Every structure is written in structure tokens, then in C-alpha cells.
Amino acid sequence: MDLNSDYVKKALKDKGYKFTNQRSEIYNIFLEHEDSHLSTEEVFEYVSRVNPDIGIATVYRTLQLFEELNVLYKISFDDGVARYEIKSSSSEHRHHHLICLDCGKVIEVKLDLLDSLEDEIESEESFKIVDHNLKFYGYCKECYTK
Ligand SMILES: [Zn+2]
Ligand SMILES: [Zn+2]
Ligand SMILES: [Zn+2]
Incomplete structure (x- = not known):
């Protein structure tokens, strides 16, 4: 970028x-x-x-x-x-965030990865997607290995 x-x-x-x-x-x-x-x-x-x-x-x-x-x-x-x-x-879509429930660290997922889902929604639901906002909650490597 x-x-x-x-x-x-x-x-x-x-x-x-x-x-x-x-x-x-x-x-x-x-x-x-x-x-x-x-x-x-x-x-x-x-x-x-x-x-x-x-x-x-x-x-x-x-x-x-x-x-x-x-x-x-x-x-x-x-x-x-x-x-x-x-x-x-x-035109750029929002990247995704991984949020650690233990230490609170926020990790960025730079890839969109939702392209096929977006295509399917657009054709199935007749809905024009321009963006999304996705957060994943879990434990980062430092936290789940300790
Ligand atoms: Zn997207
Ligand atoms: Zn953590
Ligand atoms: Zn971010």
C-alpha cells in the first residue's frame, strides 16, 4: 500500500x-x-x-x-x-482485527478474504456491499501458550 x-x-x-x-x-x-x-x-x-x-x-x-x-x-x-x-x-475495504481477550492486543489482518462471500451476498441478496467491519475475539500466541 x-x-x-x-x-x-x-x-x-x-x-x-x-x-x-x-x-x-x-x-x-x-x-x-x-x-x-x-x-x-x-x-x-x-x-x-x-x-x-x-x-x-x-x-x-x-x-x-x-x-x-x-x-x-x-x-x-x-x-x-x-x-x-x-x-x-x-474502494479499499476495511481490514479485520483480531483482539486478544487476555492482553488486549489488536492484530491486523490485512487481507480482505471475504471476496467470495461478498460476491455471493451481492448476487443472492441483491445488496451492494461497500465495506464491512469485522472483529475476531480470542487469544494471541503469547497468551494461549502460557
Ligand atoms: Zn471486503
Ligand atoms: Zn494476548
Ligand atoms: Zn486496524
């Missing part, structure tokens, strides 16, 4: 928003932490190091805007904290 700012730029422009420096700085945090699930506070902490003038309210609003524009996904795990992760294109 070749991540850059093109997708966010286009998504903003299409809806009449500007790609401001602050929006760019916030988005860059996600490019730098591609595999992370970042809370608003974490994004604020990272972006503060780059630009100390950005307030947490701006971060909060920007994350909401990015989610609205389908640039970020919102996700929450068992701690109930809203987290965000990057989405690199409009």
Missing part, C-alpha cells in the same frame, strides 16, 4: 474543504503511524510535537471531518475509546 496525501486532498476538495497546514499535519500523523489505532489524545500528543499551536478541539473536529469524508475509519475496542485508522482509497 502506497500511502500519501493524495486521497485526503481529493476528498477534502470534492466537498469544498481546503487542505490546510493543520489538516495536513494531522493527516501526516496517520501516515507516520500507518498500523496504529490512534485516539484523539494520542493524535493531539503527536501533532503537538510538530505544531504546538494546534489545540485538541481542532484535532477533534478534524478527525470527525476526516471520518465523514471516509479518509479515516473510526473504531473502538473494549476500552470504549474512539480510535482512528487510516483509509487509503475509497
